Amino acid sequence: MGSEIRTHVIMSQYKYVWKGKDPRGNARSEEVMAENAQAAREELTRRGWTELELVFDDIATSAVAGVEATDWITEEGVSAQQLTDQYEGKAPGFLAQWFKGLLDSKKSLLTFGALLAWGIYTDRKWAWIIGAIGLGFIVLLMPALHAFFSVTLRQYSRLNKAKVWGRWNEVLDCVERLRKAHRLTRIGVGDLELTRCRAQALAALGRLDEGVAEFRQFENSPKVERWLYLSHLSSIYDEAKAFGKSLECRQQAAAEKPDSSAVWIDLAYSLMRGFNRPAEAREALARAEAHEITGLGKAYVPFVRGIIGWRERNFAEARKHLEEALAGLEPLSHHDLVVGLILLTKSYLCVVHGASGNRLEAKKLFRETEKFLTAHREDELLQACRSGC
Numbered sequence: 001m002g003s004e005i006r007t008h009v010i011m012s013q014y015k016y017v018w019k020g021k022d023p024r025g026n027a028r029s030e031e032v033m034a035e036n037a038q039a040a041r042e043e044l045t046r047r048g049w050t051e052l053e054l055v056f057d058d059i060a061t062s063a064v065a066g067v068e069a070t071d072w073i074t075e076e077g078v079s080a081q082q083l084t085d086q087y088e089g090k091a092p093g094f095l096a097q098w099f100k101g102l103l104d105s106k107k108s109l110l111t112f113g114a115l116l117a118w119g120i121y122t123d124r125k126w127a128w129i130i131g132a133i134g135l136g137f138i139v140l141l142m143p144a145l146h147a148f149f150s151v152t153l154r155q156y157s158r159l160n161k162a163k164v165w166g167r168w169n170e171v172l173d174c175v176e177r178l179r180k181a182h183r184l185t186r187i188g189v190g191d192l193e194l195t196r197c198r199a200q201a202l203a204a205l206g207r208l209d210e211g212v213a214e215f216r217q218f219e220n221s222p223k224v225e226r227w228l229y230l231s232h233l234s235s236i237y238d239e240a241k242a243f244g245k246s247l248e249c250r251q252q253a254a255a256e257k258p259d260s261s262a263v264w265i266d267l268a269y270s271l272m273r274g275f276n277r278p279a280e281a282r283e284a285l286a287r288a289e290a291h292e293i294t295g296l297g298k299a300y301v302p303f304v305r306g307i308i309g310w311r312e313r314n315f316a317e318a319r320k321h322l323e324e325a326l327a328g329l330e331p332l333s334h335h336d337l338v339v340g341l342i343l344l345t346k347s348y349l350c351v352v353h354g355a356s357g358n359r360l361e362a363k364k365l366f367r368e369t370e371k372f373l374t375a376h377r378e379d380e381l382l383q384a385c386r387s388g389c
Contacts, residue, residue: 013034014035016032016034016054016057017030017055018052018053018054020053021051029055030080031079036291038259054294054295055295058260059262087332087335088331089331109138117131158174160337161339163197165372166204166372166375168204171197171201195214200239204239208237208242211236227263230249233249234249238273244274247270250270254267265297267284268282268288269303272307276311285305289301295328295332296329306345306349309352310351322349329341343369343372347365347385350366350385351381353388355388359389366386
């Protein structure tokens, strides 16, 4: 997503990014520090904001991006509007940012341009040399900075794509490259995120104990609250197919942070992925829906409901929910990791179509998802897809 959304743990307050209409009726985004998303909404409502939608919640702001670098580094950092634009895929491209930078530097451009023209007209060599060098510096500075700082962004994108397709040795390589880039530029992906990615890769490669041991350095860190540590730890156990351990972590995370919708949604998924406990999963989803949910979370809820419907052999209901999940996820497909969730959703939809007798649709979906399922050793889903085709 092109920028770090950092963990803020200040007296149990977290950063929440909202979009809506401010007191003047302008559509924009705002960042709020609060104990939970509900308190953040109340604060904005008190200020006169309306039509509020949660963009980033407590767990998203600490885990989703994890990148400190942006295309253009400013003293103010990344604004709430920039984060929202990046999330929605509306962030300006390089050329647009370059042009804006040139407009912002128009006084300097005019000064050096006038000096160059005057030097040429009066045949004063020193004047046109200084003018030409000044113009060249301003015009080429931004592309040079972009090339220098975007190394982190490219490597982080490469890392996430490798995770989606189960290329775990490549993930390990990306982690090392990102650590080197951080030492060089002093910006980059935070150590928590890099260590988590490395631990996930080790777990997937059959080195679970080693991965967990490396990640345990954050267990008692004052910068990582217990619920967040447990949430990240569960994702490491997931890659090793240690679903019992993963579920245990998510249950503890929900007990530690019961006012976060994200932990309840994750718990519901865990109850259905490695197990078949629909009643408990529904209860967890109900707990999630009692709190504010992000746009991505709103797509995740019908995804889990679709799995519940499949497990209960209610295929019509499962199909409805999974198609709803896809409709919510596809606008976010510009995010590397969302691609994996889309493929997983299509895999369950393939199973549902096959079980409903729609073999042609099931075969079409299986062609899209077989490589993904094989890479992640999703043996149960693979077998169910093949049986339905």
